[in-house]
Amino acid sequence: MNTLLPPQQGLCLLNWCNKGLAPYFLSLLYLAMGTALVYAYPRSLPAFLVFLSSTLLIYSLEMDTRVKLGLAFLITVVLMPVIGIRNISYLEVIFQISIFAALGLGLNIVVGFAGLLDLGYVAFYAVGAYLWAFFGSQQMFLLHEIPGTAPAGTPFFLPPDAFYLFVFAAVAVAAVAGILLGLPVLRLRGDYLAVVTLGFGEVIRVLANNLDKPLNLTNGPQGISPIQRPTLPEPLLAALRAVLDPVVGHAVTEAEFYNLFFYLLALTLIVITIVAVRRLDDSKLGRAWTAIREDELAAVAMGIPLVRMKLGAFAAGASFAGAMGVLFAASRTFVSPESFSFMQSIGVLAIVILGGLGSIPGVILGAAVVTILNLQVLQGLSLTLSQLRQSDAMIPIINFPWRSLSSQLDPAKYQRMLFGLILIVMMIYRPGGLIPAERRQRELGEDTETDPVADGGENDDEGVTFGEQNHGGR
Amino acid sequence: MQPARSPTAPGRSIATVVLGQLCLPLGQIVAYVIASSVVLSLLMVAISLALAGSAVDQACVEGLGMNLFVFTLVNLPQVLMDGMTIGFVYATIALGYTMVYGVLEFINFAHSEIFAIGAFVGVELLIALTGAKLLPGISVLAACAYLGLAIVIAMIAAGLMAVAVERIAYRPLRRAPRLVPLISAIGVSFFLQDLIRLVESLTTGQFHRIIPTFGNFDQRLSLASFPLQDNQIEISIQVKSIIVIAAAILMLVGLNYLVNATRMGKAIRSVAQDQQTASLMGIDVNRYISLTFLIGGALGGAAGVLYALKFTRIDPFVGFFPGLKAFAAAVLGGIGNLTGALLGGIVLGMLETFAGAYLSTFTMGAAGAEYKDILAFAILILVLVFRPSGLLGEEVGHKA
Numbered sequence: 107m108n109t110l111l112p113p114q115q116g117l118c119l120l121n122w123c124n125k126g127l128a129p130y131f132l133s134l135l136y137l138a139m140g141t142a143l144v145y146a147y148p149r150s151l152p153a154f155l156v157f158l159s160s161t162l163l164i165y166s167l168e169m170d171t172r173v174k175l176g177l178a179f180l181i182t183v184v185l186m187p188v189i190g191i192r193n194i195s196y197l198e199v200i201f202q203i204s205i206f207a208a209l210g211l212g213l214n215i216v217v218g219f220a221g222l223l224d225l226g227y228v229a230f231y232a233v234g235a236y237l238w239a240f241f242g243s244q245q246m247f248l249l250h251e252i253p254g255t256a257p258a259g260t261p262f263f264l265p266p267d268a269f270y271l272f273v274f275a276a277v278a279v280a281a282v283a284g285i286l287l288g289l290p291v292l293r294l295r296g297d298y299l300a301v302v303t304l305g306f307g308e309v310i311r312v313l314a315n316n317l318d319k320p321l322n323l324t325n326g327p328q329g330i331s332p333i334q335r336p337t338l339p340e341p342l343l344a345a346l347r348a349v350l351d352p353v354v355g356h357a358v359t360e361a362e363f364y365n366l367f368f369y370l371l372a373l374t375l376i377v378i379t380i381v382a383v384r385r386l387d388d389s390k391l392g393r394a395w396t397a398i399r400e401d402e403l404a405a406v407a408m409g410i411p412l413v414r415m416k417l418g419a420f421a422a423g424a425s426f427a428g429a430m431g432v433l434f435a436a437s438r439t440f441v442s443p444e445s446f447s448f449m450q451s452i453g454v455l456a457i458v459i460l461g462g463l464g465s466i467p468g469v470i471l472g473a474a475v476v477t478i479l480n481l482q483v484l485q486g487l488s489l490t491l492s493q494l495r496q497s498d499a500m501i502p503i504i505n506f507p508w509r510s511l512s513s514q515l516d517p518a519k520y521q522r523m524l525f526g527l528i529l530i531v532m533m534i535y536r537p538g539g540l541i542p543a544e545r546r547q548r549e550l551g552e553d554t555e556t557d558p559v560a561d562g563g564e565n566d567d568e569g570v571t572f573g574e575q576n577h578g579g580r
Numbered sequence: 581m582q583p584a585r586s587p588t589a590p591g592r593s594i595a596t597v598v599l600g601q602l603c604l605p606l607g608q609i610v611a612y613v614i615a616s617s618v619v620l621s622l623l624m625v626a627i628s629l630a631l632a633g634s635a636v637d638q639a640c641v642e643g644l645g646m647n648l649f650v651f652t653l654v655n656l657p658q659v660l661m662d663g664m665t666i667g668f669v670y671a672t673i674a675l676g677y678t679m680v681y682g683v684l685e686f687i688n689f690a691h692s693e694i695f696a697i698g699a700f701v702g703v704e705l706l707i708a709l710t711g712a713k714l715l716p717g718i719s720v721l722a723a724c725a726y727l728g729l730a731i732v733i734a735m736i737a738a739g740l741m742a743v744a745v746e747r748i749a750y751r752p753l754r755r756a757p758r759l760v761p762l763i764s765a766i767g768v769s770f771f772l773q774d775l776i777r778l779v780e781s782l783t784t785g786q787f788h789r790i791i792p793t794f795g796n797f798d799q800r801l802s803l804a805s806f807p808l809q810d811n812q813i814e815i816s817i818q819v820k821s822i823i824v825i826a827a828a829i830l831m832l833v834g835l836n837y838l839v840n841a842t843r844m845g846k847a848i849r850s851v852a853q854d855q856q857t858a859s860l861m862g863i864d865v866n867r868y869i870s871l872t873f874l875i876g877g878a879l880g881g882a883a884g885v886l887y888a889l890k891f892t893r894i895d896p897f898v899g900f901f902p903g904l905k906a907f908a909a910a911v912l913g914g915i916g917n918l919t920g921a922l923l924g925g926i927v928l929g930m931l932e933t934f935a936g937a938y939l940s941t942f943t944m945g946a947a948g949a950e951y952k953d954i955l956a957f958a959i960l961i962l963v964l965v966f967r968p969s970g971l972l973g974e975e976v977g978h979k980a
Contacts (some may be wrong), residue, residue, distance in 0.1 A: 223762065223763070294756075298968075302957070309954045315950070316947075319946060512782055529763055530768060533761070
């Protein structure tokens, strides 16, 4: 594993901390501090951030990989559930983080490895979600009913534990959807592909909205509900209760167990994704993807079957999204077209771009940052603003009372601005992302002076600047 | 962008300019409108005749009291007028995409938000004028003048915004790999949507705006009417449709003149062909790229006001679908080709209106007007698969 900062650029203090046994003590100390803080202040966001950032510290320090993995396991599987059940909103946050991390890792295969910009990625997620929503609810028996008029006592079509089967089924179905979309469009150049995939995302959303007639497949804009969850075995719950109840300080409810269950399931999927992606990256397929990303013409000249490799990337990316979709449908027990808008696709893209194209730890960090900004910071701002509106305070400098501020101004709804800013700022100042991929780091390392930042500015004279315009079809 | 159709030789007479640069594009517009109207109408009538006596026909008789053929003919004039109106709006937006693509080979994703900014500036101005009691009860001529003022101001605002966007978000990335400026453009698009919302909710407290009614723009002019079996075929057009079409044609012809017959247009075309060589010939490449964005943005802004006039209601996300459809139109016509954008816009507008008007009846209610928004994508995919260079584009080599 590489370090967050190359040694020559790192701070002296970090160098000192990064030798011998020091990082082991440091990370244990930080983790203990974080855990104690969250335990003492279960409602405090800063404490939670300290706790979450311990994973980043552990990742960036120079330690035995086995120890790192052990600590990661300790944090995600042992500490996180306890903290999450003490304050259920944290469990929701990390569940969201893990969903977006898994989606980001899937999109990363398509965009980061193969260099195909997919703006309709959420469509595959929707395919998975609607697959389980249709078969895991009563919808099969409501095909000829008007949306919203389910007769009482309609049975469920499949038993709840068919869920596990459908996780695999969704992988296959989403992969097929990816191939079907890919076949006609993958011959296209990158920017056209982006618009066509965007269109595909919208097509899926419009279909979900309107396929309540002639056959009521999706229940239209109302969405499908209720969707079954897999059953949790009672003896296991009893055993877990015996352990967890005293630690968290209250009797754990079934809803909390379900949250925990889906979080752990998402975590499992992430681990599978990471292993698969790491193996893929060094495989013949992964190298072919990189070659395509760097230069399509050269890749073809080297005998790489372009369309088949691109289809592989599309199908691999789509299949992860499909599996997450099933998980999402079951965890929410409700799906509607609202959840699969273009903004969701851009949100996942923002995660990948922020973290670093092609970088696994980067994408996970990106998912954490974006989700926390989205769920905690923006909503925190909304809360503060609404409190200020109730008070008599004035806005400093312009002396305008908070009270008269338009009630339409709600920071929690300004996700587009957040995603947009992330995309623009990252592209201009740090196109490699927060934790650039190793391969990319090597590329950028050679000529950091000529990265895009340098040729902005006023010295952007005509002539030389355009010599290599559009070169290299990444 | 296409190379010059007519070489701009020194000492041309006024007559050549008028003939070549004003009549030719006008003739093209008329030809495209007539051709696409005739083709689509004949297609529709043929389908309705082919389905005569089928279950669809019977359902139509039961539901609407006329057979499919009559239903098609009765609706046809209105559909053609609406299709033409929206087609010209798409064409005006598509020109912005195609100009930028011609010069930079880059899809300006934020163009749909430039369009929305134009719509908001124009509508806010008209609302302010109504508030100042200038608009109610004025003559048609004065109403047109005020509308023209709103369009011009919206053009200026949208054009300047496009230039600012290029300067901040695209210029630093000009040498980067293709996808980098594209992602930045998507970011700008999202950022601007919320920026409009922010400004609107801070200043007016709401972000759904409705264009005030003034003049007699909603009035219908009846042109002709003749009976068909038990029904009347009415050929009529709304005043605002005439205004939209006239304004769009004026701008299209003006742009054609600007690009093909002036020194400035020549410089833009040279930058589009080869930036390096153009700069060696003493052309300030950055300036002309900014100018391209200014012109494209101004056209988008004007289209925004026209769109608001036609559809009355706007919100910060109003640009999304028209923008995508206009992009599809630009690709349909052959991206980078000004005439192609015009043709693509008209064809797409017509197709969409036809689908909106007839799809529901022809599929017996199974699929209706709600699918017309995704029709553009179907067309986009078909064009890209079978003729990636578009209807009028030339075959271009693979450019990595």
